[in-house]
Amino acid sequence: MNRQLIVAGNWKMNKNLMEAFTLASGVLAKAKKMSNKVEIVLAPPAPYLHTINSMSKNIAHVNIAAQNCHFEPSGAYTGEVSAEILHSMDIAYVILGHSERRKYFQENHEILAKKVSAAIRAGVKIIFCCGEPLEVRESNTQESFVLQQLEESLFHLSETEMKQVVVAYEPIWAIGTGKTASPAQAQDMHAFIRTQVATKYTTELADACSILYGGSCKPSNAAELFAEKDVDGALVGGASLKAEDFLQIIQARAKQA
Numbered sequence: 001m002n003r004q005l006i007v008a009g010n011w012k013m014n015k016n017l018m019e020a021f022t023l024a025s026g027v028l029a030k031a032k033k034m035s036n037k038v039e040i041v042l043a044p045p046a047p048y049l050h051t052i053n054s055m056s057k058n059i060a061h062v063n064i065a066a067q068n069c070h071f072e073p074s075g076a077y078t079g080e081v082s083a084e085i086l087h088s089m090d091i092a093y094v095i096l097g098h099s100e101r102r103k104y105f106q107e108n109h110e111i112l113a114k115k116v117s118a119a120i121r122a123g124v125k126i127i128f129c130c131g132e133p134l135e136v137r138e139s140n141t142q143e144s145f146v147l148q149q150l151e152e153s154l155f156h157l158s159e160t161e162m163k164q165v166v167v168a169y170e171p172i173w174a175i176g177t178g179k180t181a182s183p184a185q186a187q188d189m190h191a192f193i194r195t196q197v198a199t200k201y202t203t204e205l206a207d208a209c210s211i212l213y214g215g216s217c218k219p220s221n222a223a224e225l226f227a228e229k230d231v232d233g234a235l236v237g238g239a240s241l242k243a244e245d246f247l248q249i250i251q252a253r254a255k256q257a
């Protein structure tokens with residue numbers, strides 16, 4: 001396999017300053033000694049990005065992600081952070097399209113398409129989230145739902161730009177619910193996404209595109225998810241808030257590298 005294996009921790013709006021540094025230190029101390037075959041990504045709340053990025057600078061297989069960015073490079077947008085600012089801080093990734101941003105902050109496909117372009121323009125790689133709600137899964141229309149998300153907000157990128165994108169499949173019914181997609185459900189959707197990337201771009205690009213699973217990924221189910229051939233890693237929420245759990249998920253990925 002010629003694609004990057006990645007385990008990313010999305011801390012969301014959790015951890016105060018001291019807790020955040022304790023968690024980051026705990027993960028980084030162990031990460032240093034772990035296989036460099038797995039790229040580890042930490043996505044802390046924005047105020048901690050700079051310090052945690054500095055803390056991780058000497059570990060080549062660790063990168064930092066922001067959880068959001070604005071689509072304008074700068075301007076009168078109180079409270080927002082641009083991709084340019086992230087780039088100036090040497091932040092490698094930004095998570096875009098997360099279902100919580102779509103739901104609570106009304107990020108529709110047009111806004112997301114603009115954010116995707118803005119990140120690429122600024123030189124920040126993207127972890128692009130997609131995934132269906134429960135009613136879509138129950139009506140068995142998840143493939144067309146996810147394809148629409150990709151077409152509307154991601155597939156306007158050129159082939160060169162698309163190489164800067166990691167896709168995260170996160171079925172909404174599995175996020176924070178304790179309910180994980182079965183390995184077969186994850187594999188089916190990952191294979192579908194890869195096929196769509198191949199159809200839109202090239203087979204080579206699709207083969208090299210890392211596709212992560214997200215939604216109640218934890219130490220007890222990580223290995224079986226990673227055993228699927230199109231599951232290249234995970235975007236982990238709840239279980240990334242405990243260093244031990246997150247490290248176990250990274251280890252599970254490393255074992256099957």
Ligand code: PGA
Nearest residue numbers: 175176215216236237238
């Ligand atoms: P979860 O969150 O692991 O807590 O389900 C995943 C995510 O939202 O990225």
